[in-house]
Amino acid sequence: MEVFLVPNNIIDGGIIGISIISSHLTKWPLGIFVVVLNLPFLVFGYKQIGKTFVFSSLFSIISLSLLTFLFHHRAVVTNDVLLAAVFGGLILGIGVGLIIRSSGSLDGTEMVAIVVSKKIPFSVGEIVMFFNLFILSSAGLVFGWDRAMYSFLAYFIAFKTIDITIEGLDEDKAAIIISDHPDEIADAIMARLGRGVTYMEGRGGFSKDKKVILYSVITRLEVAKLKAIIHEKDPQAFLTISDVYEVMGGKHKKRAIH
Numbered sequence: 001m002e003v004f005l006v007p008n009n010i011i012d013g014g015i016i017g018i019s020i021i022s023s024h025l026t027k028w029p030l031g032i033f034v035v036v037l038n039l040p041f042l043v044f045g046y047k048q049i050g051k052t053f054v055f056s057s058l059f060s061i062i063s064l065s066l067l068t069f070l071f072h073h074r075a076v077v078t079n080d081v082l083l084a085a086v087f088g089g090l091i092l093g094i095g096v097g098l099i100i101r102s103s104g105s106l107d108g109t110e111m112v113a114i115v116v117s118k119k120i121p122f123s124v125g126e127i128v129m130f131f132n133l134f135i136l137s138s139a140g141l142v143f144g145w146d147r148a149m150y151s152f153l154a155y156f157i158a159f160k161t162i163d164i165t166i167e168g169l170d171e172d173k174a175a176i177i178i179s180d181h182p183d184e185i186a187d188a189i190m191a192r193l194g195r196g197v198t199y200m201e202g203r204g205g206f207s208k209d210k211k212v213i214l215y216s217v218i219t220r221l222e223v224a225k226l227k228a229i230i231h232e233k234d235p236q237a238f239l240t241i242s243d244v245y246e247v248m249g250g251k252h253k254k255r256a257i258h
Contacts (some may be wrong), residue, residue: 004073004088006030008081009143011151012131012158013090014107021142030072031065041108048115055109056104064106081150089154093161101166163195172244173223175216177230178202179237182212187212188229193222217247 001012009024011017019033040060046054078084098138099106113127122130136155140148178183186197200213218226223241230237 001030001087001092002068002086003075003077003134005093005154006072007076008079008084008088008150009139010081010085010088010154011136011139011143011146013135013146013155014109014128016107017132017135017139017151021138022143029069034065034068035061038108039123041111042208044115045108045111047093048111052109053103053105056102057106057205060099060104060106081147082153085246089157090161091245092154093158095105095144096158100162170243171189172217172219172247174242174244175214175218175226176242177214177237178239178241179214179230179234181234181237182214184233185237186214189226190214191230193218193225195222217244 001016003011005012006020011020015037016034019030022028022033022037038057042058042061045057054097077087080132096106105111109128109129109131113131116122116127120127132155136151137148139151148207177185182199186199189195189197195216195218198215200215202211202213203209204211216226225240226241230239
């Protein structure tokens with residue numbers, strides 16, 4: 001924030017974005033607004049979500065506030081607005097992603113979104129996005145519309161980086177295979193990829209014949225190897241591959257999230 005975004009009048013979404021705008025208009029330190037504007041949401045979150053989440057978030061918010069005092073305009077890397085938006089969004093996304101992985105939050109709007117999402121047919125991400133559309137658009141009134149567009153770019157990059165940080169680069173894939181040679185394919189997957197395979201029974205909708213369905217969880221880097229195995233053993237096999245966001249238990253080795 002202090003190295004890339006704030007010096008170039010680029011804002012983030014949520015309370016942080018409102019704090020940056022407020023600090024610019026009043027000339028008061030950014031850290032004050034980060035704490036003060038989040039306090040009502042922390043009280044709300046304590047009553048609705050739980051003290052562990054709120055105390056973790058409070059620690060994150062106070063740490064951020066103190067560090068903005070320390071680094072304010074002391075280490076500006078670039079005045080190129082595009083570079084600032086890209087790298088600022090990237091680093092911001094990594095930081096927020098690590099906080100979320102540790103069961104904390106930097107933004108009070110997320111706490112409201114968690115509670116509200118239980119009462120209306122919208123996800124937490126959709127509710128936060130709705131808030132941020134107004135907040136990021138307000139940057140156009142304060143800093144100019146070019147800065148508002150750069151702010152949207154930084155927010156989009158941060159949003160995507162948060163997902164990667166939380167889920168990891170080695171995201172898993174679930175493979176469902178229907179073949180007339182299930183044993184050969186299953187043996188090859190276990191031998192070459194070292195992945196477990198589960199047998200399931202099914203029946204064809206058109207033929208009404210009984211089918212053996214194979215289910216296996218692999219990494220993104222193993223998709224090509226799996227396709228090669230299937231093509232080798234049964235070129236006519238039916239294969240679907242879908243994203244898996246979390247794997248627990250079994251023999252599938254997954255880096256733990258603490």
